[in-house]
Amino acid sequence: MKKYTLLLITFLICQFSYGQDLPGSKIINANLNINLTTLNSDYINNYNQVQASILYGKVKENNKYLAFGGTFNYLNQSNGQYEIGPAVQFGKFLPIIEKLYLAPYIGGSVLVQAGNVSGLSVQASASPLRFMYHLKTHFLLTASFGSANMNFQTNDLYTAFNLNAALSNNAAFGVFYTFK
Structure with a gap:
């Protein structure tokens, strides 16, 4: 039974999966994160955070892409705090087998x-x-x-530097949408 189930899943994936050439494709990468927390405390009433970013780029003939965009963060912890600025990401699609790529990036x-x-x-x-x-x-x-992540932050109150790197046995999954 397991063999037939695996065969059926493989057949369905093959029927519905067909690829286009990546060079010339445009990529949009957007993220939205909303965190709304109400605390029952005399010191902090609410902790609300909204983070949004969007990047737009095009895959070149050598399967590299460069995406530009922006980032906006809003933090309300008894006062409003905003962060806004440009963002960039560079990546490459390295073919492993047909339609499967190693796609490292830095941004x-x-x-x-x-x-x-x-x-x-x-x-x-x-x-x-x-x-x-x-x-x-x-x-x-x-x-x-x-x-791997790095964050350097300096403002009127403090200066902070964070460096984080992890190789994990769990994965983060996502979807890319390309269009010509």
């Missing part, structure tokens, strides 16, 4: 802080173990198995 942003506290934040991230499968004409599935 970052520079954010200006405004509100009751003003300052600057520089962020960078990389994922050397990201795999992409070209599932359909416009859809690519991604799985990342590790990342």
Whole structure:
């Protein structure tokens, strides 16, 4: 029974998966994160955070892409704090087998802080173990198995530097949408 189930799943994947040429495709990468927390405390009433980013790029003939965009963060912890600035990401699709790619990337942003506290934040991230499968004409599935992040932040109150790297046995999954 297991053999027939595996055969049926493989058949369905083969029927619905066909790829397009990646060179010339345009990529949009957008993220939205909303965190709303109400605390029953005399010190902090609410902790609300909204983070949004969008990147737009085009895959070149050598399967490299460069995406530009912006990032916006809003933090309300008894006062409003905003961060806004440009973002960039560079990546490459390295073919492993047909429609399966190793797709490492490196990116970052520079954010200006405004509100009751003003300052600057520089962020960078990389994922050397990201795999992409070209599932359909416009859809690519991604799985990342590790990342490195750096954040430098300085403002009127403090200066902070964070460096984080992890190779994990769990994965982060995502979807890419491409269009011509």
